[in-house]
Amino acid sequence: MSSITTVGDPQKMATASWLEHHxxxxxxxxxxxxxxxxxxxxxxxxxxxxxxxxxxxxxxLISMSKALGDPLWTILDHLYLIKGKKMWxxxxxxxxxxxxKRLRGFVTRCYPDPKTGEETCIAEATLQSTGEKxxxxxxxxxxxxxxxxxxxxxxxNDPIRMLTYRTATKFGNMFxxxxxxxxxxxxxxxxxxxxxxxxxxx
Numbered sequence: 190m191s192s193i194t195t196v197g198d199p200q201k202m203a204t205a206s207w208l209e210h211h212x213x214x215x216x217x218x219x220x221x222x223x224x225x226x227x228x229x230x231x232x233x234x235x236x237x238x239x240x241x242x243x244x245x246x247x248x249x250l251i252s253m254s255k256a257l258g259d260p261l262w263t264i265l266d267h268l269y270l271i272k273g274k275k276m277w278x279x280x281x282x283x284x285x286x287x288x289x290k291r292l293r294g295f296v297t298r299c300y301p302d303p304k305t306g307e308e309t310c311i312a313e314a315t316l317q318s319t320g321e322k323x324x325x326x327x328x329x330x331x332x333x334x335x336x337x338x339x340x341x342x343x344x345x346n347d348p349i350r351m352l353t354y355r356t357a358t359k360f361g362n363m364f365x366x367x368x369x370x371x372x373x374x375x376x377x378x379x380x381x382x383x384x385x386x387x388x389x390x391x
Contacts, residue, residue, distance in 0.1 A: 206261075208231070211230075212248050257368070276374065282358045286364075308328070
């Protein structure tokens with residue numbers, strides 16, 4: 190199973206290690222007072238995203254971490270909850286694609302469509318087993334539509350980068366969904382997360 194190789198912030202890594210120890214201990218002990226104390230500690234942490242704020246949530250993330258072969262702090266960094274739906278960051282999806290042993294030569298390329306002139310991006314790779322080329326394509330307008338209109342500041346300032354992210358995450362969703370646990374990828378737009386209610390739509 191492939192895992193992401195990244196350099197973690199020491200404080201985040203220490204927090205993740207602390208979480209794994211105490212959450213695993215709480216599940217073994219099943220002590221209500223311990224669980225209540227741990228919930229308070231989790232809710233008070235500035236390093237844990239606001240939408241994962243209790244022992245059960247962190248227990249789920251620990252299970253995902255083990256299934257994916259990635260450290261817990263990576264999951265905390267790159268898994269978002271937007272309007273009740275879990276989504277990976279584009280950075281995470283792209284790292285998963287690049288580390289996938291089933292694929293080789295993954296690239297993204299943006300170009301103006303020869304017929305319409307609209308900026309378009311293609312993500313493509315080759316299957317190791319058969320040599321078959323696989324790809325997906327998005328236009329800028331399609332990518333904006335997937336990003337709820339692409340109204341964020343990042344979309345306004347760097348639309349080509351965001352188009353690339355969207356195309357790459359579509360590729361990951363199409364061709365390696367098992368390595369993403371069936372969770373779709375979104376934009377690399379952390380700032381957008383803090384302008385929505387993460388529990389809206391639940």
